[in-house]
Amino acid sequence: MALLEIKNLHASLEEEGKEILKGIDLVIQPGEVHAIMGPNGSGKSTLSYVLAGRDGYEVTEGEVTFDGKDLLELEANERANEGVFLAFQYPVEIPGVPGMTFLREALNSKRKYNGQDELDAMQFLKLVREKAKSLEMGDDMLKRAVNVGFSGGEKKRNEILQMAVLEPTLCVLDETDSGLDIDALRIVADGVNALRSENRGMLLITHYQRLLDYIQPDFVHVMAAGKIQQSGGKELALELEKNGYADFTGKAA
């Protein structure tokens, strides 16, 4: 069974009624890493929001099946607890909510949802410290309020930490490489690569090929004007790097 199966997905902005996704088809099998590349405004981020269940988008046609379940029927928090994780392009700052309280609440929500015992504060702290170490995140970072006082790179590392702790089966990474210098990119990429496994699927959304030097995808899709225009292996990314998106945006128009 496919981990994720998107069929003819159409979605519009609820308020403006403007159609952003115009028929997306995509299948991700467990263990596969897919990259979606495309120019700004192609609908990449909208796809990630629609998968994660953000309000404000209306699915007008098509279906999304995750692990055999109708994903679109589920609330955002249910999707997360089922194993969908969205690493945000712009992680949100939440002053007043300690990062550790937040992450423990998230993990215990998932454990509760799946009928597991909740972790106590000590068990949780041990788990997080272990995962944080490889991402070079010290206690001083863990102590802060959610993403408050974090640099761009630290925010992205924090997303990967959350991913490592929550152990999702589908990771959607939205422009995770944006705003990272080369060292930060390496740390983040190492974190992501460490999470690759045979029962976990990944969807990397990116504008640039650079990220794909560090995280090698099994498949690359080019998205433009709300549709996947072409799919191929990782060599497609290199081609794009050379020729740009002009072919596709031209084709879409």
Place this chain on the structure above:
Amino acid sequence: MPNDMANDNSLLKAFSMATPLAGAPDWFDAVTAAGAARFETLGLPTNRTEAWKYTSLRGLSSLAFTAPSADGARVEIPRDSVADIKGIEIVLVNGRLDMDRSALENLPIGLAITPLAEAVEFGNGAVKHALQDESATAGLPLAALSTAGITGGVLIEVAKDADIAKPIHIISIGAAGDEPVAYAPRTVVWIGNRAKATLVESHVGVGEGSYFSNSVTHVTVEDEAVFHHYKLQNEARSAYHVAMTHVTCGENVIYDNFALSCGGKLARNEIRGKLDGSEILYAVNGVYMAAANQHLDNTTFIEHAKPNSQSREIYKGVLDENGRGVFQGKILVQRPAQKTDGYQMNRALLLSRKAEIDSKPELEIYADDVKCSHGATVGELDDDQLFYLKARGITEHDARNMLIEAYLRDALEEIRVDAVAQAFGVKITDWLAERAKREDAAR
């Protein structure tokens, strides 16, 4: 209107009958008579009175208040409602000092707590000065009404250079019997030069009956003293609570006020501060949390009279169901008060479509070299933050609660005494738990 007049008179009568200090010296009788006369002139304010535009006292008129009985109902202290502070306790029941349960003896060196009646009898200078101060009731009808029928209270004196580490804790309990009661507690606080002290007030109630607490507090902070002044207004939900605090600060003073309001049917907390010195740090902050049928009003007036002082004011409110909040903040900078630094902000979070907030910030500046800013925000919870939490598996309900709690707890940072911040934090948690219960019941 004749009808209003009749109601005003019955209120005045309730308060005038209340005073257990009858038989006090002539000067005191003159003070109460002047209060009564002033209230008669001013009348109970209506919405046509600018200062009471957003807060209607109409509900008061429909209740036939009586003076609390002289024997002073013996009531248990409702510990769950009171701020959990290990302090030097002073207990008032229906505005009367409960001598047995108040710490009046064996106090730390430098601290004196005297029953108001006694201080009046001996003509204590600080009390006389406070009560005879015409400006404490001028244009202030409720303070005048309170003066007409002072039911009791204490004088708190902190000697110069004394550092009183343990907080002084006034617990004012409203306990109506079959009939609504009205009472008027009076507190006079005098903090000597370079002294340090903390006062916490807990205003609470027991039982279902309606009562009206109409208090006045006078605070004088002498040069270089530090006074932390915190108040929990957690009255019974059928109660009316009107409180006036007059603060006068000398040179180089730190005065730090924080008011947490969550009780009462209608409550108004008014603080009028006169910064009569330079290098003062004056802070009035607070949190208000209103649910169904509650009206919570915070009104402040800050007068910068001398140069180089700083005032800071941050209020944060959460209004749920048809709860209503009012914020009125005025900063007056007199001509000599150059280099004044004033900051004022009211933030309100509306959790329901029926909730309401009225904000009125006001600056009146006569000096030409000052830095003053004010602002008010009204909002709902942030959608991006909500989605971020939900995208990590947290339910909408829990996510909302986390954000409300964070928003409120953030305000507690303004409290400079940790034990008080903690005790007030518990009240925020309690309020949120109650809210969660309501939501669960509604689902």
